[in-house]
Structures are given as C-alpha cells and as structure tokens.
Amino acid sequence: MDYNAWFIAIVLGLFLMWKLDLFATLLNLKALSREIPATFEGFVDGEAYEQSQEYTRVRAVFGIGEGIFSLVLLFVFWWLGGFGWLDEQVRSLGHGPIVSGLIFVVTLMLAHRVIDLPFNLYSTFVIEEKFGFNRTTFSTWVLDQLKGLVLGALIGLPLLAAILWIFQSIPMAWVWVWGLVTVFSLALTYVAPTWIMPLFNKFEPLVEGELKSEIHEMAEKCDFPLKEVFVMDGSKRSSKSNAFFTGFGNNKRIALFDTLIENHTVPELVGVLAHEIGHYKRRHIVKSMIIGVATTGAMFFLLGMMMENRALFDAFGVKDTSVYVSLILFVILMSPVNDLLSIGGSLLSRKHEFEADAYAAEVTGNPGAMADALRKLSRDNLSNLTPHPFYVFLNYSHPPVAERVEELGAE
Secondary structure (H helix, E strand, O other): OOOOHHHHHHHHHHHHHHHHHHHHHHHHHHOOOOOOOHHHOOOOOHHHHHHHHHHHHHHHHHHHHHHHHHHHHHHHHHHOOHHHHHHHHHHOOOOOHHHHHHHHHHHHHHHHHHHHHHHHHHHHHHHHHHOOOEOOOHHHHHHHHHHHHHHHHHHHHHHHHHHHHHHHHOOOHHHHHHHHHHHHHHHHHHHHHHHHHHHOOOEEEOOOOHHHHHHHHHHHHOOOOEEEEEEEOHHHOEOOOOEEEEOOOOOEEEEEEHHHHHHOOHHHHHHHHHHHHHHHHOOHHHHHHHHHHHHHHHHHHHHHHHOOOHHHHHHOOOOOOOHHHHHHHHHHHHHHHHHHHHHHHHHHHHHHHHHHHHHHHHHHOOHHHHHHHHHHHHHHOOOOOOOOHHHHHHHOOOOOHHHHHHHHOOO
C-alpha cells in the first residue's frame, strides 16, 4: 500500500464528510425544544411530541453508531490489504476479465449486505417496533431480502457485465456506458410499477366513491393524464404513510398508501394529489431527470479518466490494474464528492417542494387542507418538528413542515 496523494485525499475526504454529518447530527439533537411549535398546536399533544423527540434521538444515535462502524470497517479492510487480497483470490480462479469482475464486485456487495443485516434487523424489529411503526413479520422481512438479491442478480449482473465489456473493448467507453445506463434507468422506471413493485406490495384499484371522484376531478382540472388510482398495502410493513406517482406520458398512475387514506380527510388527500401534480406541471420531474442524466455523464467521464490509474491502485494496495477494481475504487473515491453533490440536489428539491405546495394551494383553493395533511403526516410519522437549519441544509430533500405551512399561509 502506497500512502500517496490519492490515499491521503480519500481518507481525509471520507473522514471529513463523516465528521461534518456527525456535527450536523449533534446540532440537530441540541435543537430539540421542549415546547411544541406553534405551527403544530392542536395537531400534536405533549405525549406525541415527546415521542417524536425520543424517536429523533434514538435514530440519531443509531445512525452515528452505524456510520462509525461502516467507516472503521472500510479503513480496516483497506489497511489490511483487503482489496488487493480479494483481487488475487479472484484472479487465481483463472476466469476472464468479465467473469472475474462479476465475482469481485458481487463478493464485495454480498459481504456489505451481510454486514448490514444486523443493522437492518435492529432498525426494523427494535427501533421501529418500539415506536409502533413496524408491522413487518420476520418471514416477510426474510422474503424481502431474498427477493432483493434475486432482482439484483437478474437486473444488475447483465448491466455490470455490459459495462465491464464496454470499458475493455470500445474507445470513448464512458460515452457508451453513459448512454446504456441512461436508457436502462429510464426503462427500469417504466417497468418497475408494473413488474417489480407488485413483487413486494399489493396494488388494488381505489374503490368508487367520493375520494376517487374528487381525485379524478382534480386531475381533469389540472389537465393531468391520470389513468388509474391504486391503493398500496403499505401497512403490511409500516404504519407510516406516503403517496407517489408512476408512469410516463398518458399512462400516469397514483399510488396511495392505505395508511394515508385511513388517517386523512378527502380534502387533505386531494391536496396531496394536487401537490404531486404540481411537480409534473412545474416540470420538476423532467428537470431532475436532466440533471441526473448530466451528473451521470460527468461521473462516467471522470471514471473514464481514472480507469486503471496506477497511483490509485497503489493507494489501495492492489497489484494489477483492471476495469472491475477501477469501478470499486472510483465509487469509494467519489463517495465524499457525491455527498457534496447531494447537498445541491437537496437544495433544488426543497425549492421544488415549495413550488408544488404553492401549486396545490392555488388549484384547490384550500391551502389549509394541504397544511393539515403535512402536519398530520409529521405527527403520525414522528418527524422532528424542530430540525436544525444546518442539518436540514445537509440532509433534507423536503423543507421542514413548519416552513411549508408558513409558506402556504395557513394557520
């Protein structure tokens, strides 16, 4: 292992980003207030408020512990020459570069998944159980893990093999890989609601009634091509609520968690729908896709520049250069950079959320219903009602609910 400039830069980058996140988390805990914010008076009682603060504390401590463990494990594996050792073991099998690459990457991913299992179990069956969110049975949890592995193999392995082959065989490989990943991502977004998501949850058409009529009426008013409304059995795994859109063009669908329908009035649900339509009408989805595609292109360009960089391999103690090891080292190298880029992405996302809220208030003429929906979601999901601004800056893709309610002008 060579303690060169690459080694120093990566270690410092990973450590400083972890330190920054830890600092923000501690500020967030310090910002917890004993008094219920005025915005939530009448929606959150003292007991629920205390529970939300305790949930924030427990989640923060768990996140800190998991972060420390992951960072230390990476450094120990690295400093013990783990990457070089694994590469030597894979090469000793005598396979070609593509098969060797698949074995190398899958081994690291499976190891990471196995190491992460205890944290996942504790999060689901201890923390979420303690606060009344978990509704997942152990058998469902195990089945989810197995389904995830099978899907990852069926979808990820062919894509990874294609990427390895392109980088080894075609000039200007990063352009071709960029195009492949872009097309693949768009195709996956299109087929996921029909072929993948139903493997994990049931989607039933919303029954005829006031809610369905109001939703379709709002969609027509907004000139939104809504084909169908589904109810997803989110309560199968958690009592938390959500809603989302799927589909492209004139084949758009909305999925409402059954828990969302149970806990909200029709005007509130229509407000949530109008908010999601606002993202479509303000072209937030298109803008985000363009930014995502451009960012992906930039990443693959950098990967092409860094491919089989001898100094980088020396920093990780890997003797022989290869495309597949380059992929893994580049992911580690770019991890701090991606953390920084995500801050810009979250800033734009928060701006879009305000714009979608404003659209919902305008088309429904009822900003109070949207505000009530937000406050109830915060209450029911035990959200932190007083997050620190710096923690929001680093981690929030949505603005704090108090700010959104204030922007809506609702009491």
